[in-house]
Amino acid sequence: MNVNLLFFASFKEQLDCGRLDFELTEGTTVAGLCEQLATKGGNWQSLFSAASQSVKVSVNQEMADMQTPLQANDEVAFFPPVTGG
């Protein structure tokens, strides 16, 4: 299945990537997606291999966590803690 990945703020700059179509097997969770992104190496590895409190994730524009299961055509966004206002 295909999911649409979005990256914002410092993550977009570190990864030099704001948007990515990504192929996953059915039933993958956010944690599984992070594992696969980490295998891309470089900054992908450092950001996603130990995805911590400083990595926020949303699925279809709702806040999510590592256990959230993914479905085809989900919009999954990764970003650092917010700093607006």
Add this chain to the structure above:
Amino acid sequence: MQILPEQEIYISDKPFNLTSLNHAIQTNEGESGAAVIFTGAVRVSVEESGLTGMTLEHYPGMTEKQLADIIDEARERWHLTRILVAHRVGYLEPGDPIVFVGVCGLHRAEAFIGAQFIMDYLKQKATFWKKEHYGESTHWVDAKSSDAQAAERWA
């Protein structure tokens, strides 16, 4: 930025028209006894000396949803008669307004507390990110634990 009667959320890459926002929030047919207006601006303090500007990025779509959720939650907690939230994105210079929150209530206590709640939740939940510019060099602002604590007290 045009202010529409039914629209409560404005995200704009153009400077605010504070006069229009103030006028919209103060429009009152007798339903409100109090209006509280907060604006946050780009600051150059001792820690930020040399700051030349700031870029605000956001997550289009999600930001609007989150702000709508925050406004709904404020209305569930207090009787608020009018709410307006505006937030800048794009490049801003020192002194430029970043955020405008206007809240009206029957009484001042509701208006004050509603405005504070909306600002605390906006800072903790809404998908905006600040990047500071110091001449040619830039750096992304880190989230503050004091902002997290400010939001937690409403839980």
